[in-house]
Amino acid sequence: MSTSTTSAARSAASTRSRAWPVTDRGQTATRLLASSAKKSYDPAVDVDWAAEVPDDLYGLSPEWSSLYGTSLWDRMTHQQRVTLTKHEVASISGAGIWFEMILMQMLVRDMYGRDATEPHFQFALTEIADECRHSVMFARGAAAFGCPSYRPQRLVLELGRGFAATATGAVAYGGTLFVEELLDVMQRDFMKDERVQPISRTISKIHVLEEARHIRFAREEIVRRVQDITPLQRARVRAVLAATALTVVESLVHPDVYAAAGLDVREARRAVRNNQHYHAQLRHGASRTLSFLDDVGLVGGPSRVLLQRAHLV
Ligand SMILES: [Fe+2]
Ligand SMILES: [Fe+2]
Incomplete structure (x- = not known):
């Protein structure tokens, strides 16, 4: 990239970043605390765990299956598709638990030693409590479908351990926002899809409602924390965020889900790699985050290659 293009891109990024004003941290946290006092769930009692699991309903909306749209999907029986999507939702939930456990650690570190009377401190702890309940909820959902505890591969688990122990500022909140x-x-x-298992729909509804507050919190925190970063720090944040996005996308669906549905794992993974429909779904899922991160100058440069590899741009 030429120097003039680089500076044009940088000035465009700084112009765009002004579209996201730096908000008052205390005011936002006070609003979010009031909202969570008004509407929060306890999945231990708000999900009907004893309800029957129907044989014919999908675990997730079939259009979100990693194989939907492939010739392999066309050859599968309805029962295989149901089994696959139950395992896929369990695997996505497992990735959710993995990332929530990372997030809880980052939030604890970020709040450590701060003024406990601040609403910001109190909302961060409220978010940790939400994530605790969500992870238990995801675990019980997978168990209800008779699925194992899907976790990312060993190397990714260890990378996540390092990320949880060290990520701060825009990297921590940017990664969180992406997931x-x-x-x-x-x-x-999932929550409005009548073809989907009732347990998946209820879990999704609870998670969507409570995460809306976390998303607001993370976005505003990112805007605050990119204000004064140097170009070098910005390049580092972009690279780490893109690597995080790629890792998360590649960890969503564990290869064992294909064996669980009676498929040849190699053939299924090859089909997923070439599945344009699935890539378009992922792009759609990440588009809001990426356009926000782009607005605040956190997308661009060499990090784009990683985003392309993740099929996100
Ligand atoms: Fe959550
Ligand atoms: Fe969250």
């Missing part, structure tokens, strides 16, 4: 908004887009489809 929360991707799940939000999917779960808005």
